[in-house]
Amino acid sequence: MSQHQLSDHQPEGGFSTPVGSRRTFFQWVTLAAAGVVGMGLAIPLLGSLISPAFTRRRLAWVDVGAIDELPAGRPTQLDHVTTTRDGWMEAKSRKAVWAVKHPQGEVTVFSPICTHLGCGYRWDNAENKFLCPCHGSSFGINGQVLGGPAPRPLDRLPAKVESGRLLVMYKDFKSGLAESIEL
């Protein structure tokens, strides 16, 4: 192939410049640079889209009320709405917990589910204990089993007080086991 055939442009002075090849080279460089930038943007974006699928169910702290409004020494049922995030799914559900404010001010919060087979229980003021209507289990104010088939004490929920508000993290537990195992 002759020098004349390679040249797209023949300036005065006899130098030839392979303009077509240079253009192609710059096109490749531009494409490669765009590809690198594109990958740089796409990878974090892809990661943020995919990562929720691998994220374990996330529980949130929920404000269930003012700590001052809880009567000391008597369990109070507190209803609230809790949000659970599982991958891309977000679900809101109505929950209830039992909160006990002790005379010294500390608070214990119980799951509202009986540890025997999962029924809801209630506090009985006259008997001064929690009673489950399903199979007759009963629990003391500290959650201890007083009677019936319940295999373990009431399950405790994480709780904290911030700015005078009681915050609770709702969780579910397996029923019927001697050990408290979170679902």
Ligand code: FES
């Ligand atoms: S579910 Fe409560 S005693 Fe059976």
